[in-house]
Amino acid sequence: MFRPAAMQKVGVIISSDHCDRVVDRLHTFSNCEIVDISDKIKSGPLKALLVKNELKEEGPEISRNLLRARRILDLFNSAKPKKEKSIIAQFIGVEDKKRVVVTEKELKEKVKNATRLLDAIEEKTKPLEAQMEEIDDRINDLRSNLELLETLALDIDLEFLREGKYTKTFIGFVEKPSLLREEMHKHIKHGYFVHTTAKEERTFAVVVILKEDIREFEKVMRIARFSHIDIPDMKGKPSHLIEHIKKEIKQLEEKRKEVIGKILRIAKRYEQELDVLYDVLELEVERSEIRTWFGRTHYTTYIEAWVPSKKYKAFEHLIMKETDGQAVIRKLKPDEGEEPPVLLDNPKPLKPFEMLTNMYAPPKYGEIDPTPMLAPMFLIYFGLMLTDTVYGIILSALGLLLYLKTKGTIRDLAYILTWAGLFTIIFGVLTGGYLGTVGVMAYNALTGSNVDTLAFNLFGQTLDPIKNPILILEAALVVGALHLTVGLMIGAFELIRKGNLKQALLDKFSFLFLMYGAVVYAMTPFQNLGMLMMLLALALFIYNEKALGMMNVTGMLGDVLSYSRLLALALATGGIALTVNILTQIVWDLPYIGILIGIIVFIAGHTFNFVMNALGSFIHSLRLHYVEFFSKFYESGGELFSPFSIKTKHVVIK
């Protein structure tokens, strides 16, 4: 568990007849990462031997059916009433549907019958879809006509506005009505008609002219800034038409609801079956497409893959079984420059913490996996910084609730939070924090005593951070120094293991000399020894990096001091809790509304404190690891192992 799992590269030759069975079984095996050798076949060592493999024969049909299923499911979804997921729900991505169990045989059946099922559903849905489209188009048309009609500030029959034998009518909005009349008078030789009305803040105008004057009028339009509107192709007065259109729109919307109702009824009957079919088809498409990563000869298929060494025997057994023993399996060495994929290999209780390691970056293959060290220290730092028993209880309760109700990464997070809550409870009890000072006050009230803290005593000193911050600060710095020491020792060990003693000395032991030299100097009578160690460290720094080496001294100081945030955040939680309690007490005594406001202040204040400090404790715990600890030894940059596996939403394959 201190290193990623050992990986073995394998090459497999099977008869192409067995390809189907092998692919299906490898898919459910979910424990090997197929290597895409199509590049090596195109232009590499395998070019002379192999040809790229193609998709399954039924592949294109399956893809088509997949698309059809998707379309129908989308139709069902668009018919359902909208429910916007809040951003928190999106973040958590809560699972809501139960999964259906399907065997491999049933899977094959469903794929075969897919076309028939889809045909049956589409027979019903396609006409409804067409109806919907028609209705929607009509409604849009009507709506734009409606908009147009509502802008007309004129209530005469639209037919009178149509182009006549000798005349043409223009309607629209004019910016300068007086200018319009002036220009008309100037430019239009023959008779004309102008009518303007004010409509909202604009002027609506109607102009009738002889067709011969159209040219001249266009000039007038420009000068007077007349923007003309096309006359809608309708008969009757606008007011009537508007009534009529509104009625028609209403009827259409009724009809639309009916159609949606029919679609929803079909959805009710078929949706679950279709969801299952969709997942199943997706799997088949994956199984078809993975083949393009294989190589082929006339009769055989060649596959390259990575398998965790622990699973090699199972892999071998599987291939032999599906090919009736007619297969050749060889262990391969990785290609030039090829890095094995990284699979973290921690025992079950530690596995959820891998998410925190991977969030920074997975380790390189063969390097240290920091997860087993990160887990306990993360929890300790978190508990030390959140430090309140009641907050810890709430956090664990929330964590447990989430853990029971979710899957995947959120479940891992819930696991971590539950444990973080437990550690918070421990440190809360030790430091005597129960919603800040509420615990002390309650204890005094219930037992009639008059203690000023419920914190435990250690070597005669209280552990209450507000009363004795210096003790916690000293503890934080000591913990920090030890944490850094562990990191440096691991770094040194790794360098020595790789045969690089010189670098271990210059980069790791030097810092240890500096740190422990200072300790010896300040805390023991052997001051000369301490001074010597520190000077040795300085010499090593300068030898390694010349003048820049001196920065390492301040860097180390900064690293150790960074752990003082353990004190700061512990005090912050306690301090803000104290303030909330005092505020509540002050407000409580107000006449009439005091108690109500007091309750609000209390709950709001402690909730705020809980959320802010839980978030802060999480981030700062993590940060102490990512920045101070990891920088001492961690080699990251590996690619995560991504096996050819089954990932479905609605189905579980047996």
Place this chain on the structure above:
Amino acid sequence: MIGVEVAIALIGAALAVGIAGLSAGIGAGIAGAAGAGIVAENPKKFSTAIIFQAIPQTQGFYGFLIAVLIMMGVGILGGAPREITLPMALAAIGAGIAVGVAGLSAIGQGIASAAGAGATARDSKMFGKSMVFSVLPETQAIYGLLIAILILFFMGIISGEPTNLGDVAGLAAIGAGIAVGVAGLSAIGQGIAAASGVGAVSEKSELFGKAMAFSVLPETQAIYGLLIAILILFFIGIISGKPTNLGEVAGFAAIAAGVSIGFAGLSAIGQGIVASGGIMGIAKNPTSLGKGLVLAVIPETFAILGLLVAILIMLGVGLLG
């Protein structure tokens, strides 16, 4: 008859809510501007805009909280005016400076939140990581709030029993306030770096850990400020209750130490700018990480010099025991 000490204490309240309010406003303004852009493109993202705009506002509430506590403590609000000694009044100013000036961290948070809002609007899966980056500059405000609460509590302004410490305590509290407050401006550097972090991670999510490592570099200065503030409060006797027998020189020494580490802590703004560049560097070329970190750490030297001088001052007047 309300004594002049009460008036002096109220200046502390004014500093707390005033400077913190200024910062929360500017921070929320920066984040809000980003939010306005987001909702113009997609009105459904209003909730994203609101959430990220809320983040820099906490500093304003911290300032308000301390102002209310001071006002209640001197009896102006809810109760009869109390007998306030000059040290307590000066301490209230120290508390006001601590939470107010540290509240300027909201500007850094505004910068980071603006980036976070944009990233989340484009891809809602970035919400968690954007939150982490946006919350990073809050630490400085928490440190300021903490010191303010400790001062008010131990000087008897919130807990009711006036302290018997002399003027030196009041001056020392101001020193502590300056230390943690001015050093809190390091959050602006952090905000600049965090904003780049959000940008880099939204393109390549595998850079999260490294971007975070760069973004927290400017926080060291804030820790130094907090450390000096706590040392001052402890050794002057404010926290332990055993007053030092040094005269007023200790109080002025504390102010000197606070100024030394506080203003040297502003070097974090430079660090933030380098860190921001460093993040963009690793987004383009991951192998530049090591050298980028070296460049980013160089402005810290000056903070260390400030820390050194602060400690030497305290040692020199005999403050550190």
